[in-house]
Amino acid sequence: MKMQALSMAAALALVSAGASALHLGDLAVGLNNGRLATGVFLINGDNAIPLLSERVFICTLGKFPGFNDDPGMDSLENTFAASQAIGYSMRGSLRKWTGSGLTTAIDERLQTRFGTAATIRVSSTDDTPVVGTTRTASSVGVWHHHIGYTLLTPATGGVYVLEFELWAPGGSLATSKPYWFVFNQNSDDATVQSVVAYLKQNVVQETCAADINADGLVDDSDFTLFAYGYNELLCKPPGCPYDFNGDGAVDDSDFVVFAQQYNELLCP
Numbered sequence: 001m002k003m004q005a006l007s008m009a010a011a012l013a014l015v016s017a018g019a020s021a022l023h024l025g026d027l028a029v030g031l032n033n034g035r036l037a038t039g040v041f042l043i044n045g046d047n048a049i050p051l052l053s054e055r056v057f058i059c060t061l062g063k064f065p066g067f068n069d070d071p072g073m074d075s076l077e078n079t080f081a082a083s084q085a086i087g088y089s090m091r092g093s094l095r096k097w098t099g100s101g102l103t104t105a106i107d108e109r110l111q112t113r114f115g116t117a118a119t120i121r122v123s124s125t126d127d128t129p130v131v132g133t134t135r136t137a138s139s140v141g142v143w144h145h146h147i148g149y150t151l152l153t154p155a156t157g158g159v160y161v162l163e164f165e166l167w168a169p170g171g172s173l174a175t176s177k178p179y180w181f182v183f184n185q186n187s188d189d190a191t192v193q194s195v196v197a198y199l200k201q202n203v204v205q206e207t208c209a210a211d212i213n214a215d216g217l218v219d220d221s222d223f224t225l226f227a228y229g230y231n232e233l234l235c236k237p238p239g240c241p242y243d244f245n246g247d248g249a250v251d252d253s254d255f256v257v258f259a260q261q262y263n264e265l266l267c268p
């Protein structure tokens with residue numbers, strides 16, 4: 001196996017749909033064996049493929065000071081039953097990057113809002129989970145919603161991290177694996193990327209990151225997708241499923257990881 005530019009045809013034979021209706025910078029949300037899953041959309045011309053293998057996402061605050069509601073979350077049509085309710089939870093307290101790790105010894109908390117004022121939630125200070133509210137899928141099974149994220153005062157500059165999950169009422173869909181938002185409050189891109197790398201290497205510990213299309217195998221379909229990321233080289237927000245070490249580039253160090261997992265084929 002060697003790196004070369006590959007046709008996207010194989011990848012596009014997977015589920016794909018018109019990209020024009022999607023918010024292209026949003027997280028992809030879908031189902032993986034009946035379980036809610038997060039990821040990103042691979043956009044190729046008019047086609048969009050949800051890659052439900054990414055769990056670290058970047059949000060740059062400042063749409064208003066300390067606030068953003070991008071990236072949102074979006075799905076292809078018919079991903080969900082019409083009117084399927086899906087909610088989110090904050091799985092712990094807000095953390096701040098210290099330069100070498102994450103600390104909860106901060107005064108800031110994160111406020112989330114998912115509709116009316118009644119949907120406002122605030123992250124805990126003792127790592128207690130906070131259950132958010134739900135929104136429903138459209139009549140054609142699209143779940144496209146934006147959570148508003150506000151860093152509460154004193155909202156000092158830096159990079160913050162919060163762990164989330166998606167769930168469905170009554171367990172109608174299995175709860176997602178945890179996913180993480182990296183919130184950039186007036187910090188620089190290099191620091192943000194350091195936090196992404198820290199999370200991917202120390203916190204997420206994905207055992208099968210090379211399974212980019214999240215079908216339980218690391219095979220040629222994933223290689224096609226990896227090659228796409230490799231050819232792009234630089235990652236773009238909100239997430240980069242081809243960047244296994246989280247350093248912001250898809251390069252030979254990621255290919256080493258890919259090759260190891262490709263040789264094992266089956267994900268653990």
Ligand SMILES: [Ca+2]
Pocket residue numbers: 210211212213214215216217218219221222
């Ligand atoms: Ca795969």
Ligand SMILES: [Ca+2]
Pocket residue numbers: 242243244245246247248249250251253254
């Ligand atoms: Ca990388």
